[in-house]
Amino acid sequence: MEKKRILTGDRTTGRLHLGHYVGSLENRVRLQDEYDTFILLADIQALTTHFEKPDLVKESIYEVALDNLSVGLNPEKVTFVQQSQITAIAELTVFYSMLVSVNTLRHNPTIKTEIAQYGYDDITYGFLGYPVSQTADITFCNADLVPVGEDQVPHLELSRKIVRRFNALYTPDEAIIKEPQALLSSVPRLIGLDGNSKMGKSLGNAIYLTDSPDTVTMKIKSAITDANRISINDKGNPDICVVHMYHRVFNLDQQENISEMCRSAKIGCVACKKALSTQINILLEPIIEKRAYYTSNHQRVKEIINTGSEKANRIGNQMMGEIKSRMRLKI
Numbered sequence: 001m002e003k004k005r006i007l008t009g010d011r012t013t014g015r016l017h018l019g020h021y022v023g024s025l026e027n028r029v030r031l032q033d034e035y036d037t038f039i040l041l042a043d044i045q046a047l048t049t050h051f052e053k054p055d056l057v058k059e060s061i062y063e064v065a066l067d068n069l070s071v072g073l074n075p076e077k078v079t080f081v082q083q084s085q086i087t088a089i090a091e092l093t094v095f096y097s098m099l100v101s102v103n104t105l106r107h108n109p110t111i112k113t114e115i116a117q118y119g120y121d122d123i124t125y126g127f128l129g130y131p132v133s134q135t136a137d138i139t140f141c142n143a144d145l146v147p148v149g150e151d152q153v154p155h156l157e158l159s160r161k162i163v164r165r166f167n168a169l170y171t172p173d174e175a176i177i178k179e180p181q182a183l184l185s186s187v188p189r190l191i192g193l194d195g196n197s198k199m200g201k202s203l204g205n206a207i208y209l210t211d212s213p214d215t216v217t218m219k220i221k222s223a224i225t226d227a228n229r230i231s232i233n234d235k236g237n238p239d240i241c242v243v244h245m246y247h248r249v250f251n252l253d254q255q256e257n258i259s260e261m262c263r264s265a266k267i268g269c270v271a272c273k274k275a276l277s278t279q280i281n282i283l284l285e286p287i288i289e290k291r292a293y294y295t296s297n298h299q300r301v302k303e304i305i306n307t308g309s310e311k312a313n314r315i316g317n318q319m320m321g322e323i324k325s326r327m328r329l330k331i
């Protein structure tokens with residue numbers, strides 16, 4: 001039986017962090033054997049918010065590819081795709097844009113949150129429409145499943161609606177585009193070092209996959225703890241402590257013990273943070289090592305992206321032939 005296809009991706013607006021690692025990268029590594037995996041380097045979607053920073057977006061195409069490679073995605077198995085190189089994505093985005101109302105896009109909860117978060121007072125047509133372009137990302141290669149976090153669910157719902165509409169209109173006898181399904185991550189979102197509900201590139205509260213052991217230690221030293229615990233003799237409350245939430249994710253074996261010691265004031269914040277830094281550095285060490293290998297083989301990384309994109313274009317062009325014919329665009 002043929003493997004089912006997965007497509008997922010990252011916007012190329014900067015390096016990825018531990019939030020991405022626990023929320024999606026780790027899962028991708030686990031899924032790569034079972035599924036035919038496509039990893040999209042979403043440089044066009046990056047432009048929807050970073051169109052004034054073309055150099056950053058370009059640099060990030062490499063960095064995000066390196067992030068994915070360094071955590072263990074195997075370039076022999078997975079296909080890396082540079083979004084802007086795929087003509088089918090551009091074409092499908094235009095075709096799909098006829099099937100979505102502006103109101104639907106404006107009421108998308110994720111778009112609304114992002115507008116508030118970035119403080120936009122004037123949003124662009126491109127930004128408002130990125131869920132449409134994302135539908136093209138997913139369907140140009142007829143992906144079955146899309147591993148994503150909670151915030152992407154409204155987008156996936158829209159994608160399914162667009163596909164349903166497309167098929168009903170142009171291919172009523174036999175659907176040619178699959179309705180993609182979300183594959184939700186089971187891990188709750190990682191909060192930021194500052195206690196913000198989200199670890200984010202633009203929020204300055206992240207630990208990056210490239211952070212050295214010293215940087216990790218320093219960042220964790222600055223993390224928010226239980227504000228009521230002022231002296232080492234005070235009993236702490238791990239339930240409201242950022243550091244403890246990280247222990248629960250990165251230090252499964254010791255987290256219960258540490259929690260008890262915190263509640264009974266047997267461990268102070270300094271030692272607790274040190275134990276966490278150690279665990280995170282153990283996790284990051286092989287990732288940093290693998291990255292160093294790829295960083296010193298720049299040409300190889302470029303080749304991985306280019307060969308993957310060529311393969312994706314072959315698949316996309318074939319799909320577009322069929323789609324244009326069904327849309328009666330072939331004279």
Ligand code: TRP
Pocket residue numbers: 007008009010011040042045134137138146148152
């Ligand atoms: N919007 C996704 C994010 O911010 C990135 C992305 C772009 C994506 N295209 C995609 C994810 C297609 C899944 C499928 O994380």
